[in-house]
Amino acid sequence: MNQDQLKLAVAQAALDYIAPKLAANSVLGIGTGSTANFFIDGLAALKSQFKSAVASSEASAKRLRGHGILVQDLNDTNGLDLYIDGADETNANLELIKGGGAALTREKIVAAAAKEFVCIADESKQVETLGQFPLPVEVIPMAREYVARELSRLGGTPIYREGVITDNGGLILDVEGLSITAPCELERQINQITGVITNGLFALRPADILLLGTASGVKTLKASD
Numbered sequence: 001m002n003q004d005q006l007k008l009a010v011a012q013a014a015l016d017y018i019a020p021k022l023a024a025n026s027v028l029g030i031g032t033g034s035t036a037n038f039f040i041d042g043l044a045a046l047k048s049q050f051k052s053a054v055a056s057s058e059a060s061a062k063r064l065r066g067h068g069i070l071v072q073d074l075n076d077t078n079g080l081d082l083y084i085d086g087a088d089e090t091n092a093n094l095e096l097i098k099g100g101g102a103a104l105t106r107e108k109i110v111a112a113a114a115k116e117f118v119c120i121a122d123e124s125k126q127v128e129t130l131g132q133f134p135l136p137v138e139v140i141p142m143a144r145e146y147v148a149r150e151l152s153r154l155g156g157t158p159i160y161r162e163g164v165i166t167d168n169g170g171l172i173l174d175v176e177g178l179s180i181t182a183p184c185e186l187e188r189q190i191n192q193i194t195g196v197i198t199n200g201l202f203a204l205r206p207a208d209i210l211l212l213g214t215a216s217g218v219k220t221l222k223a224s225d
């Protein structure tokens, strides 16, 4: 199976996982990226079984609406039942790096508001220690170089993702060369830097369940399985 086939398989597994949990008033948080897109396309068939979706990006909102799924503003909901999204990296604790698609801040907000976070990823995303994938950090534009200097002091090499402006008007620095052995601590530390909107570590709010696409089928993993 190639990577796209693995992504499709985990998207289908996520649809099977959430289907029995859906109710007429369910509001779903929906992520961003190619794996999430497979999920959104499959979700169209279930649209009569839940109320609405809150999207973690304008791109996902557009795709959801294209399938006739009602998209709500998070502020108009009373929280989310489930959040389904991909990841750039995951470790055994289901701590993640996200933000390869520059949607990390809204993804983190949607994750925070959700009762259950279902992560869907192919096996290339599984690592022992987070940090092989450069850690995205969203910053206020005028703080870009200041934040970059502070991130260098933490031992990383920040690279400005040129030409990218997030849905929030922020910029992205991708921090290379980090070996993240204490993800919660680093997540807090980076968020303390003035000018940082948020960073792509999902350790303080990790996934609750990981559906991992492997050559031998989709595995269902919980933290430290």
Ligand SMILES: O=C(CO)[C@H](O)[C@H](O)COP(=O)(O)O
Binding pocket: 031, 032, 033, 034, 035, 036, 085, 086, 087, 088, 097, 098, 099, 100, 101, 102, 103, 104, 107
């Ligand atoms: O965090 C994300 C977007 O900001 C995505 O979940 C992450 O980049 C994975 O993307 P893909 O499913 O295309 O591999």
